[in-house]
Amino acid sequence: MEFNQQRVLDRLIQMIKIDSPSYEESPMTDFLQKYFEDLGYEVYRDHAGKAIGGDDSGNLLLHIPGTIPGEGICFNAHQDTVEPGRGIEPVFENGILKSKGDTILAADDKSGIVMMMEALDRLKETNTPHRDLWYLFTICEENGMHGAKNFDYSKLPCKNICALDGAGKLGGMTKSGAGKDALEITFHGKMAHGGIEPEKGINAIAVAADAISRIKFGRIDPETTSNIGRIEGGGATNIVTDKVTFTCEVRSHTQKQIQDQVDLIVKACQDAAKDWGATVDIDVDHFCPPHKPDPECWMTKSIIKAYELEGITPTFHVSNGSGDANIFSGKGFHCSGLSTGMNAVHTTEEYLIMEDWAQAFNIVWTLMTSTEL
Numbered sequence: 001m002e003f004n005q006q007r008v009l010d011r012l013i014q015m016i017k018i019d020s021p022s023y024e025e026s027p028m029t030d031f032l033q034k035y036f037e038d039l040g041y042e043v044y045r046d047h048a049g050k051a052i053g054g055d056d057s058g059n060l061l062l063h064i065p066g067t068i069p070g071e072g073i074c075f076n077a078h079q080d081t082v083e084p085g086r087g088i089e090p091v092f093e094n095g096i097l098k099s100k101g102d103t104i105l106a107a108d109d110k111s112g113i114v115m116m117m118e119a120l121d122r123l124k125e126t127n128t129p130h131r132d133l134w135y136l137f138t139i140c141e142e143n144g145m146h147g148a149k150n151f152d153y154s155k156l157p158c159k160n161i162c163a164l165d166g167a168g169k170l171g172g173m174t175k176s177g178a179g180k181d182a183l184e185i186t187f188h189g190k191m192a193h194g195g196i197e198p199e200k201g202i203n204a205i206a207v208a209a210d211a212i213s214r215i216k217f218g219r220i221d222p223e224t225t226s227n228i229g230r231i232e233g234g235g236a237t238n239i240v241t242d243k244v245t246f247t248c249e250v251r252s253h254t255q256k257q258i259q260d261q262v263d264l265i266v267k268a269c270q271d272a273a274k275d276w277g278a279t280v281d282i283d284v285d286h287f288c289p290p291h292k293p294d295p296e297c298w299m300t301k302s303i304i305k306a307y308e309l310e311g312i313t314p315t316f317h318v319s320n321g322s323g324d325a326n327i328f329s330g331k332g333f334h335c336s337g338l339s340t341g342m343n344a345v346h347t348t349e350e351y352l353i354m355e356d357w358a359q360a361f362n363i364v365w366t367l368m369t370s371t372e373l
Contacts, residue, residue, distance in 0.1 A: 001365040003118050003358070011117060012097060012352070013090045015110040022080040022143035023054030029079060032113070032137055036062050039120075048139055048150040057139050059151045064120065064133040068371055071298050072132030072158035075364070076324060077112030077165060078141035082346050098351040105350040107342035111357060112164030113137065115340060119364055130368045134158060141165070141324050145288060148327035160299040161328045162367060166339035170359055171307055173300075173336065175316040177291030177326055178223075178251040181258050184283045185269050187211070189276070191242040201240030202278050204233060208244040211272035211280075215265055217248070224252040225320060226261055251320050253290050288322045289330035299334040302373040306366040310359060338363060
């Protein structure tokens, strides 16, 4: 499908220059809400930003009524970016968009946002029949998927979601995405003078070290990983430390696999605390559920068909990353995703290949308009 190349490039640069790091997305939320309302759409905006301790940004949802029968699709992109993502200066050369080099580009995920905007423009300009569409723009995807976690899904009646938030070459499809539990574990010992009467104390650092030594971290099995992220506590060397906290995570592809490893960590920490006469507080956050797209659902089959119409052979992979798709799947939606042509995301070397973006746009157009799916 032909699109307005100059409009797309201008809009990408415009979007990229709107600073919207996680928890501070309100300039982007305000812009998108006004843009779609000016087109005549009713835009639902929630208060997720303040609910998660951020600014007055929010998730946005709008409905574009369809003119052909069949399944509806919600297209999703996230508004926030990682750091360093302020004052970005985009540079376009030889079909590639990148930053000046001292920031990210923010193609993740403003390339997805612009794709949705351009598709709507072309639908209106060409008066092309299309299926029922919803656009969902989430906040704080990069820092815990908190926008998706705080969205009211009763507002979204369709069961298919396509996330325009993938990187790399087109054709990759996730057949299994890991879920994650995050743990914060705090040991409480007993303070004493480390030189005069250490035997009267219980050193929480030693308790934590003992507990950690009992736990396997790293690659647990082909589908499961676990990692310690931070340990902190203590003070002067002449004080027996009475409090130490460490954080860790477990990722795997079924909730049972996650729970089995979490249970081992919890038991090791409780046993160590008991052996030392200490106590332990353990907080487990079910950060996100595993994401396993149904290979037989309409959403998956339609993306495969759209790829094939574009001459792309899909490849299936297992991912240990996570994103809004995990939350959508956990809410019962059929969710899949597409690359928008972005590469080296979350780095200052990030770049967007416009030829790949155009190919992704064709696939989105097929999903929106084809009666063969």
